[in-house]
Amino acid sequence: MEIVYVYVKKRSEFGRQCNFSDRPAETNVDIQPDPSQATNFIERDPIDAAIQCASDMSEHEVNTERFEMENEGVNHLEGGWPKDVNPLEMEQTIRFRKKVEKDENYVNTIIQLGSLMEHCIKQNNAINIYEEYFDEEETADVADEPPSAKTINVFRDPNVIKRTATHLSWHPDGSKKLAVAYSSLEFQRSSKDMSYESYIWDLENPNRPDLVLRPSSPLVSLEYNPKDSHILVGGCYNGQIAYWDTRKGGQPVELSTVEFSHRDPVYGMIWLQSKTGTDCFSASTDGQVLWWDIRKLTEPTETLVMDISRKGVLENALGAIALEFEPTMPTKFMVGTEQGVVITCNRKAKTPAEKIVGTYSGHHGPIYALARNPFFPKNFLTVGDWTARIWSEDSKESSIMWTKYHMAYLTDGCWSTIRPAVFFTTKMDGTLDVWDFLFKQNNPSLSVKVCDEPLFSLRLQDNGRFIGCGSKLGTVTLLEVSSGLCTLQRNEKNLATAMFERETKREKILEARHREMRLKERTKAEGKEEDVKVETEEEKPEEQLARVQKEFFEIIEAEIRRKERAAKLSRAQEKEVTDENEDEDLYKEE
């Protein structure tokens, strides 16, 4: 059946604007059902229809806001007793218990459970199924996995105005806590709202600091006493030294007097080995190194001025930034300065002039970190300007090994406590580099981008596995390095020893040669002054040509002679061969 609807429009009406109007609905076509059509179809019985009875589900995403959690303990005394029995009264409880024991059900249950329990106990006693089965087999060659570092935790500065995390110190036993010193190192940038507080964080709780330290001026450096884990000493931005006892709270127990303290921020602070465990020394950019006894912070026990000319004049002194002290060598210590010079000093020298033993210069900028290799105390690492350098105490002229010049300034560095040839450095672009000098010397073995802002401080935990890095905005990131970087490889100590010795020898040879050259130049300079001016003949062009020609012909003749000799030799060899053949033939005939 065709359904057609026709409408007509005049040609003159094309292109006219549309005039819309409303009109009621009209039925155009009405098709009635036709029962005779049903005969074309067969009814089907039964029908398979799939239905599903499931509840309507909808998907929602919810994210809760961060909420503060606090751990509290609950003491549970006793419960479950029926109302008529008072749990505190012995008589009532005993009576109740006796009543229960008389119950027949109880007896049956106990006997049944008893046998079950006995069976299991005997099982346990017979064989320990959880024993160590494969103890003898040591882990096979550690798979050559690429070194990696994983971020474990991040501790942020809870204040609104973020300060730089300038120094980190791990808790001496167990390393479960981390003390961080916060201050703003930029000149006159600290606003008056900036808080002076520094924090001690517990590794388990990154939301809230474990203890808040409130000095009178922001702390630039902070160290735990390795002998007594409750004592911390800190160097302030205004040059004072303060010490805290964590049992006594956040206020410093004692503060040094302003007159005798440093005049610049105290950048370096190290505890000394002493019987009383209360000695420490500090260094600052005002050019002094001061020794303190904690019990009496009113004035330092000793002072030393970092003047290389050994005159003890404060004006010439170099500003000290990094300090280094090795407990196995208690009389020697090293200071890294702002001018790029490392000064080794001997504490037990008789006169202040002798205290400064030697200097090593090699950096173009301030030395931010100074560390001795824990396995090879004669070699130490300095980090400053755009490189990190390794020095040997014997070669004073230059470092024995150094990294290439980077794009960003290096801010801090330290040796690994487990592997002698591994050290870590942090840069101003927020990356942490792990260098394995035995493996690769051009590039770091691993370079991890920790954050976008510059990293200022770095501290490795004693087990060599965890590193804390502090950044400019006060964020301390805790990283864990892969096991390849913190397990001692076989032969590593020998290889590292060999490498250091080799490099030291090379430097020594170079130094010796330099010295010789300098000596020669000096004598030559002295010698030349005595001689009359020596005339130098200038060759005229014709003479040059003649000389060149002669040389050319000489070369050609030499070549010809050589060829003749070679030809003669080969002919002689051929004759020998034919002679041999003749001999053989003769032999055969016979």
Add this chain to the structure above:
Amino acid sequence: MAEVEETLKRIQSQKGVQGIIVVNSEGIPIKSTVDNSTTVQYAGLMHSFIMKARSTVRDIDPQNDLTFLRIRSKKNEIMIAPGKSPSASGFQASC
């Protein structure tokens, strides 16, 4: 009555057994060979644990039931033999 005593004594005499605590379905310790505070602590802690374990087993397979529970730790092992289902629990219809 005497069999109960005998059973408990037999268990106690096994090698390595540190103590026995008998608890009824409401969590009240009936008999114990250790001091009161330890008894109360264990009874309180174990009760909810047994409930959870039992309900887990039965959720997975309703025909199944918890027969024995062992908690092995570094220092020792706690072994629990639960009795018949406590009268307090009911069958919860899931919505």
